[in-house]
Amino acid sequence: MSVGVPKGLASSGQKPITEITHPLSAAEEPLSISLSAGGEKEAWLANGTPGEMSSPASTSSLFNRLQLDDDLEDGRDPFAITDTRDLFVTVDDPKKHVSTMETYITYRVSTKTTRIEFDLPQYSIRRRYQDFDWLRIKLEDSQPTHLVPPLPEKFVMKGVVDRFSEDFVETRMKALDKFLKRVADHPVLSFNPHLNAFLTAKDLNKRQGLALLTKVGESVKHVAGGYKLRARPAEFSAMGEYLETFSQKLGNIDRIAQRILKEQSEYLTELREYGTVYSSWAECEEELQRPLEGTAGCVATCCRALEDQSESMNQDFLPVLREYVLYIESMKNVLRKRDQTQAEYEGRLEAAVLRRQEERTPIPAEVEKCQDKVECFNADLKADWERWQSNKRHDFKQLLTGMADKNVSYYEKCQAAWESLITLLQDRQTEDKSNETN
Numbered sequence: 001m002s003v004g005v006p007k008g009l010a011s012s013g014q015k016p017i018t019e020i021t022h023p024l025s026a027a028e029e030p031l032s033i034s035l036s037a038g039g040e041k042e043a044w045l046a047n048g049t050p051g052e053m054s055s056p057a058s059t060s061s062l063f064n065r066l067q068l069d070d071d072l073e074d075g076r077d078p079f080a081i082t083d084t085r086d087l088f089v090t091v092d093d094p095k096k097h098v099s100t101m102e103t104y105i106t107y108r109v110s111t112k113t114t115r116i117e118f119d120l121p122q123y124s125i126r127r128r129y130q131d132f133d134w135l136r137i138k139l140e141d142s143q144p145t146h147l148v149p150p151l152p153e154k155f156v157m158k159g160v161v162d163r164f165s166e167d168f169v170e171t172r173m174k175a176l177d178k179f180l181k182r183v184a185d186h187p188v189l190s191f192n193p194h195l196n197a198f199l200t201a202k203d204l205n206k207r208q209g210l211a212l213l214t215k216v217g218e219s220v221k222h223v224a225g226g227y228k229l230r231a232r233p234a235e236f237s238a239m240g241e242y243l244e245t246f247s248q249k250l251g252n253i254d255r256i257a258q259r260i261l262k263e264q265s266e267y268l269t270e271l272r273e274y275g276t277v278y279s280s281w282a283e284c285e286e287e288l289q290r291p292l293e294g295t296a297g298c299v300a301t302c303c304r305a306l307e308d309q310s311e312s313m314n315q316d317f318l319p320v321l322r323e324y325v326l327y328i329e330s331m332k333n334v335l336r337k338r339d340q341t342q343a344e345y346e347g348r349l350e351a352a353v354l355r356r357q358e359e360r361t362p363i364p365a366e367v368e369k370c371q372d373k374v375e376c377f378n379a380d381l382k383a384d385w386e387r388w389q390s391n392k393r394h395d396f397k398q399l400l401t402g403m404a405d406k407n408v409s410y411y412e413k414c415q416a417a418w419e420s421l422i423t424l425l426q427d428r429q430t431e432d433k434s435n436e437t438n
Contacts, residue, residue: 088112091177111199138194145380149182150326275299294424301417309410345370
């Protein structure tokens with residue numbers, strides 16, 4: 001893969017990029033971008049669907065083409081998790097710790113592995129949230145070309161959410177477990193020495209890790225600080241546009257879901273009062289006691305079913321939306337780092353070309369190293385993008401299927417309750433007719 005020379009440097013003899021190709025699997029089309037002589041762009045989007053890069057509407061169609069077909073779950077997905085994994089991690093068993101200085105929650109992190117980098121086949125240690133945050137920062141610093149999965153938000157609004165409540169701790173535990181599993185399943189991040197230390201060391205030396213920046217990051221900021229990127233390659237521009245559209249869709253869904261939850265809560269309050277009225281009425285009407293008590297029972301059943309549905313939305317649906325909002329920010333951050341790396345290369349190349357024209361000196365080796373760095377960054381980012389797309393398809397298929405099942409279950413419970421009341425009323429009617437006949 002070659003990296004294109006910025007406009008204005010073509011006179012140096014460097015040829016502009018004509019094609020970038022990233023092979024996927026045999027069952028998928030390649031990811032490629034072609035630039036014609038006139039500068040027109042033709043692109044294959046990163047999730048395998050073709051699109052016109054010059055049309056803003058193409059980005060919206062990306063999200064609308066979210067595929068949920070079963071064929072995406074079979075062996076043809078090159079990034080699907082298989083049974084060849086040799087590192088398994090689990091986060092569970094939250095415990096509250098109270099001291100004179102602070103109160104905090106720790107989680108048990110269990111590890112099973114056959115890798116030679118580990119001294120033992122099994123480990124079990126306890127970690128708190130700030131330990132997970134340390135790991136994420138170390139991964140981002142030491143692996144700047146890769147997408148590091150996001151962590152759940154650290155801070156919560158006081159008076160709104162109790163961070164020591166059972167529901168909050170359970171939700172955070174699930175999010176931390178998902179974060180660690182994603183890291184352990186990554187073909188590069190899972191071999192990071194900081195992950196090894198996190199999974200095995202009793203005490204982490206976190207102070208140094210939080211204070212230092214990587215030399216790569218410092219050099220990029222220094223060189224590219226005053227240089228403006230001429231043009232992001234079309235395939236990465238498509239990624240950025242897709243992320244913007246995807247973020248807007250998730251934001252809209254989240255806002256609507258919050259309104260639905262609020263309305264369900266208000267409806268549930270009224271429904272409970274509704275059932276109480278029938279119960280008190282039954283105490284005053286002996287002849288109508290059974291039908292009225294049956295109605296109150298139906299209302300109570302509907303209340304429990306609605307509680308389950310609302311809890312499912314809070315515990316299963318909304319956390320996935322929030323995770324992917326954070327995922328989008330992480331991906332945008334990696335794209336910005338890639339742009340900085342490209343800007344460093346373009347800046348060094350432009351300076352080298354000017355020196356070559358004035359002093360007739362050869363292009364220095366550091367420019368070629370910068371080009372190699374850009375190529376490596378592009379390859380890593382595209383691979384992580386495809387892996388992220390695969391995970392997204394899997395997660396959203398499970399999410400939407402689960403939501404459908406919960407809604408079906410809710411209405412089935414309500415229907416069964418009211419049908420039982422009809423049977424009760426019909427039996428009472430038959431009984432009354434029999435008494436009249438006698």
